[in-house]
Amino acid sequence: MDSYPYAGFQTRLETGAHMEFYYYVNIFETKGLEYLLLLSFLALFIVLVRYLSVPEKKNPVPGEKTSTTAGS
Amino acid sequence: MNNTAVFTSEFNRVFKFFLQELKPRGKWLTPFNVISIPIIIVGLIILYFRFVYGLGSVTNLSQDFPWGLWIGFDVVTGVAFAGGSYVVTFVVYVMRNEKYHSIVRVTVLNGLLAYIFYAGALVLDLGRPWHIVNPIIGNSFGYNSVLFLVSWHFLLYMIAMFVEFSPVIAEWARLEKVRKFLSALTLGAVIFGITLSILHQSGLGALFLMAKPKIHPLWYSEFIPVMFFVSSIYAGLSMIIFEGTISHKVFKHLIGEGNHHHYDEIVLGLAKGAAITMFVYYFFQALLFIHEKRWELINDFWGYWYLLEVIGLVLIPCCMYAYAVRNRNLGIIKVASVLALLGIILNRLNVSVITFRWYAVDHYYPSWQEIVVTLMVISVEIWVLRWIVTRMPVFKHD
Numbered sequence: 001m002d003s004y005p006y007a008g009f010q011t012r013l014e015t016g017a018h019m020e021f022y023y024y025v026n027i028f029e030t031k032g033l034e035y036l037l038l039l040s041f042l043a044l045f046i047v048l049v050r051y052l053s054v055p056e057k058k059n060p061v062p063g064e065k066t067s068t069t070a071g072s
Numbered sequence: 073m074n075n076t077a078v079f080t081s082e083f084n085r086v087f088k089f090f091l092q093e094l095k096p097r098g099k100w101l102t103p104f105n106v107i108s109i110p111i112i113i114v115g116l117i118i119l120y121f122r123f124v125y126g127l128g129s130v131t132n133l134s135q136d137f138p139w140g141l142w143i144g145f146d147v148v149t150g151v152a153f154a155g156g157s158y159v160v161t162f163v164v165y166v167m168r169n170e171k172y173h174s175i176v177r178v179t180v181l182n183g184l185l186a187y188i189f190y191a192g193a194l195v196l197d198l199g200r201p202w203h204i205v206n207p208i209i210g211n212s213f214g215y216n217s218v219l220f221l222v223s224w225h226f227l228l229y230m231i232a233m234f235v236e237f238s239p240v241i242a243e244w245a246r247l248e249k250v251r252k253f254l255s256a257l258t259l260g261a262v263i264f265g266i267t268l269s270i271l272h273q274s275g276l277g278a279l280f281l282m283a284k285p286k287i288h289p290l291w292y293s294e295f296i297p298v299m300f301f302v303s304s305i306y307a308g309l310s311m312i313i314f315e316g317t318i319s320h321k322v323f324k325h326l327i328g329e330g331n332h333h334h335y336d337e338i339v340l341g342l343a344k345g346a347a348i349t350m351f352v353y354y355f356f357q358a359l360l361f362i363h364e365k366r367w368e369l370i371n372d373f374w375g376y377w378y379l380l381e382v383i384g385l386v387l388i389p390c391c392m393y394a395y396a397v398r399n400r401n402l403g404i405i406k407v408a409s410v411l412a413l414l415g416i417i418l419n420r421l422n423v424s425v426i427t428f429r430w431y432a433v434d435h436y437y438p439s440w441q442e443i444v445v446t447l448m449v450i451s452v453e454i455w456v457l458r459w460i461v462t463r464m465p466v467f468k469h470d
Binding site: 029030033034037038041044045048049051052054 | 348351362
């Protein structure tokens with residue numbers, strides 16, 4: 001016998017009835033935290049992109065032909 | 073000479089050339105051959121039993137656990153690893169970034185083989201494998217099923233990738249006119265392929281939407297398709313870095329010295345892309361963590377397991393990539409790519425196998441036969457890749 005740890009679903013297992021359960025989700029409950037996270041993400045994203053923007057080191061080797069694209 | 077005679081002589085030339093190319097080259101007694109040949113032989117024997125006596129004879133699959141290692145690793149994880157193909161072709165053909173031209177051929181080849189072998193492994197897991205053609209031939213299409221979308225996309229994407237790679241085959245067979253014609257099709261195939269990829273990478277995640285009560289709430293969310301798609305980008309990039317590292321050692325003689333130097337810059341560029349994508353993915357995970365109030369579930373084994381995946385194998389490799397790009401350290405990039413790949417394996421297996429019916433008393437563990445067949449699929453793919461790379465102009469062209 002399975003032991004499903006979450007309320008609601010247990011009823012289905014005990015009665016054997018195949019009933020669709022739904023959970024009321026208040027989408028605004030965590031909205032404040034989500035906005036704070038979003039703002040911090042945007043700020044951190046700018047920091048990350050600036051951090052990663054290092055100039056490319058040029059290291060050409062004369063006379064060497066690089067391979068081309070699959071289609072050309 | 074009329075057209076028929078020209079065609080016949082050309083066909084004979086290509087046929088003879090192909091037969092000649094089939095002959096083995098190089099040493100037979102290599103470490104890879106010594107390990108892979110017994111695996112392939114044992115794998116073939118197991119597959120004989122699988123197809124003659126059914127899935128139950130070689131796997132631990134059951135009615136409660138109908139999907140195991142073959143789906144969880146070969147198909148769901150393997151397809152994520154093949155994501156590098158659509159990312160690189162997008163960057164090269166759509167964004168017109170010439171820097172990555174030199175890796176397009178090998179990346180497309182890797183993607184094509186990954187789809188052929190890993191998506192092909194789907195056949196092994198079907199109770200009635202001959203039904204694989206049903207979604208294609210219209211014998212009960214099943215429009216409402218996500219598998220309908222995934223199966224069509226796999227087929228079309230494999231064709232698109234074959235078209236993308238076909239100029240290399242034509243160049244190898246010295247069919248110049250055919251190569252020019254196929255090259256003209258590339259851009260269309262690339263755009264078509266990218267569209268398909270985005271949809272079926274997320275489609276693989278959508279397969280699990282109907283299993284809400286069976287997947288642990290730390291891994292289930294309505295956004296699984298988005299998470300699968302975003303993670304496939306850095307999975308693909310990490311796989312290119314990982315495979316490239318091996319290829320540049322094993323096939324060193326096939327790659328020009330200039331490409332070796334150029335490759336370092338390519339790896340740094342790929343690592344940069346992976347770092348940014350992982351950061352975005354980590355943000356999505358954090359958003360889900362808050363939205364679904366997952367902190368309520370974090371204080372048990374599954375919670376620690378989740379933290380290992382999200383912090384240990386997403387956030388840490390992300391930081392390693394960023395640090396390594398900043399300091400131009402290729403060694404750290406290689407380690408980060410391995411960690412990122414382990415994170416993808418863990419994530420896909422968590423969703424499809426490990427936390428699937430986590431509350432059940434009897435859990436699914438793959439049998440040794442399932443593991444050997446998985447290793448066989450990987451080994452055969454590497455054999456085919458090696459055969460193609462040592463014959464066709466994949467790293468270099470004339």
